[in-house]
Amino acid sequence: MSEPAIRIDHLHVRFDEYYVLQDIHAEIQEESFVAIVGPNGAGKSTLLRTLLGLVIPTEGNVTIFGKEPRNVPADRIGYVPQIKTMDRSFPAQSIELVLTGLNRRWPWTKSKEDYEKALAALEKVGAAHLAKRALSKLSGGELQRVCLARSIVRQPRLVMLDEPATGIDAVGEADMYRDLELYRREAKATVVMITHDWHVAMHHADRVLLINQKQISFDAPSVALSEENLRRAFGHIGHEHGLLSLVKSNG
Amino acid sequence: MPFMQRALLGGILVGILASYYGVFIVQRGLSFLGSGLAHAAFGGVALGLLLGAEPLWVAAIFTIVVALGIAWVRLRTNLGGDTTIGIFFAVSMALGIVFLFMRKEYTNDAFAYLFGSILSVTERDLWMTAIVCVLSLFSWPLWKRWSYATFDRELAQSDRLPVVRDDYYLSILIAITVVAAIKVVGIVLIAAFLVIPAATARLMSPTFRLMTILSVLTGVVSAVCGLFLSYYLDVPSGATIILLQAALFVSAMILKTLFRHKA
Numbered sequence: 001m002s003e004p005a006i007r008i009d010h011l012h013v014r015f016d017e018y019y020v021l022q023d024i025h026a027e028i029q030e031e032s033f034v035a036i037v038g039p040n041g042a043g044k045s046t047l048l049r050t051l052l053g054l055v056i057p058t059e060g061n062v063t064i065f066g067k068e069p070r071n072v073p074a075d076r077i078g079y080v081p082q083i084k085t086m087d088r089s090f091p092a093q094s095i096e097l098v099l100t101g102l103n104r105r106w107p108w109t110k111s112k113e114d115y116e117k118a119l120a121a122l123e124k125v126g127a128a129h130l131a132k133r134a135l136s137k138l139s140g141g142e143l144q145r146v147c148l149a150r151s152i153v154r155q156p157r158l159v160m161l162d163e164p165a166t167g168i169d170a171v172g173e174a175d176m177y178r179d180l181e182l183y184r185r186e187a188k189a190t191v192v193m194i195t196h197d198w199h200v201a202m203h204h205a206d207r208v209l210l211i212n213q214k215q216i217s218f219d220a221p222s223v224a225l226s227e228e229n230l231r232r233a234f235g236h237i238g239h240e241h242g243l244l245s246l247v248k249s250n251g
Numbered sequence: 252m253p254f255m256q257r258a259l260l261g262g263i264l265v266g267i268l269a270s271y272y273g274v275f276i277v278q279r280g281l282s283f284l285g286s287g288l289a290h291a292a293f294g295g296v297a298l299g300l301l302l303g304a305e306p307l308w309v310a311a312i313f314t315i316v317v318a319l320g321i322a323w324v325r326l327r328t329n330l331g332g333d334t335t336i337g338i339f340f341a342v343s344m345a346l347g348i349v350f351l352f353m354r355k356e357y358t359n360d361a362f363a364y365l366f367g368s369i370l371s372v373t374e375r376d377l378w379m380t381a382i383v384c385v386l387s388l389f390s391w392p393l394w395k396r397w398s399y400a401t402f403d404r405e406l407a408q409s410d411r412l413p414v415v416r417d418d419y420y421l422s423i424l425i426a427i428t429v430v431a432a433i434k435v436v437g438i439v440l441i442a443a444f445l446v447i448p449a450a451t452a453r454l455m456s457p458t459f460r461l462m463t464i465l466s467v468l469t470g471v472v473s474a475v476c477g478l479f480l481s482y483y484l485d486v487p488s489g490a491t492i493i494l495l496q497a498a499l500f501v502s503a504m505i506l507k508t509l510f511r512h513k514a
Contacts, residue, residue, distance in 0.1 A: 016478045052409045081406055090402045091456045104410040106398035108460055189424055
């Protein structure tokens with residue numbers, strides 16, 4: 001079997017005296033689409049930040065394409081952050097944000113070649129018409145598509161997304177997942193997505209990692225998700241009626 | 252060099268520097284930093300006067316230490332920027348008062364630093380400003396990294412940029428700029444020199460690049476015109492420059508409002 005895209009081995013992350021992640025093990029194969037799901041505070045974002053090299057493990061190892069996250073060339077990873085944390089008052093046009101994905105710098109000037117690459121990435125996600133639009137004038141769905149274009153403009157082998165559906169409507173969400181899937185197939189890329197939305201995880205991912213209480217409590221193909229898994233993972237799912245009916249309809 | 256030429260050169264250079272670094276201060280929501288560092292500079296000036304050393308050079312070291320301290324505390328705690336700056340602001344001011352008290356001499360010269368006196372800019376002061384200009388010129392490629400981190404710090408970090416190191420360097424350059432601006436506008440008004448041109452440019456700019464250019468233009472035009480106005484009207488130069496900047500800000504607001512209504 002080939003080297004996995006991501007290998008997480010005995011990972012512990014502690015902030016001060018508090019463990020955020022404990023003894024996480026997982027392997028994510030290339031070209032797979034994995035959703036990391038869990039309730040708020042479960043440690044999903046910390047796991048993603050560890051994969052990005054922004055958090056140093058307290059114990060254990062994380063490798064991406066066989067290297068420590070901080071040693072992986074930046075152009076091999078595309079990152080789509082949560083749009084709700086972005087400063088949309090920043091004076092910028094969409095294409096400038098896409099160009100940061102290409103050059104890892106804020107652009108002072110745009111070369112014709114870079115401009116065309118950025119425009120092509122926007123075209124790929126159906127957002128070429130937004131190229132000159134100010135970030136402050138974009139809707140949530142439009143900004144999410146621009147962020148996706150930013151992440152794929154460098155043709156990464158791994159795309160990581162943090163709650164990509166937050167703050168966008170159903171149509172925008174469907175468009176975004178269609179474009180993401182298209183890129184994954186074209187570039188044979190691996191996708192890792194953080195979400196608290198089970199519907200999204202089950203519909204789009206091949207595999208689901210459920211994080212609860214700092215640990216992975218479920219790791220299997222999304223079609224294997226059952227009511228019992230959810231009960232075991234969350235302890236209860238009494239308030240998750242929609243989720244329960246989804247699981248029932250799934251199985 | 253005649254005093255008016257020194258004043259003009261000092262005004263132009265400080266106008267460029269303060270309005271250039273101002274765009275990062277304004278866009279990062281750190282407008283209070285200008286006030287904090289200006290009051291740190293007061294502590295440094297007072298220490299220089301107490302020691303009998305060149306006040307601005309002592310102030311430069313003192314202000315750099317405070318700027319790095321503010322950046323360090325902000326990185327290592329979850330205190331808000333304003334709280335951290337507020338603490339350093341008050342401590343520096345308190346130290347400045349104690350230093351002046353310990354000097355036990357007439358402190359009229361300290362007031363010149365408080366309110367600025369562009370016409371008393373010496374060649375040595377110009378040297379300090381020139382050093383910051385040269386450092387800033389060499390640091391020009393950092394505009395792209397500082398801007399990226401200003402937009403989204405975590406995104407820049409995920410792209411492997413040395414954001415923390417860049418922040419410390421930016422803090423040092425802002426600290427020296429504040430000290431270089433003391434003679435031109437005075438400690439009391441430095442914060443405005445850092446904030447108003449950038450805020451004016453922000454109103455008119457769809458991109459961060461244009462914001463930077465317009466901010467520097469606003470800083471230079473207001474410094475030159477303010478200097479001549481103050482000379483002919485015989486009023487304090489620092490205050491005149493700031494009032495001119497405020498007039499430009501109000502004009503930009505009016506233009507923006509009119510433009511929006513027409514659009």
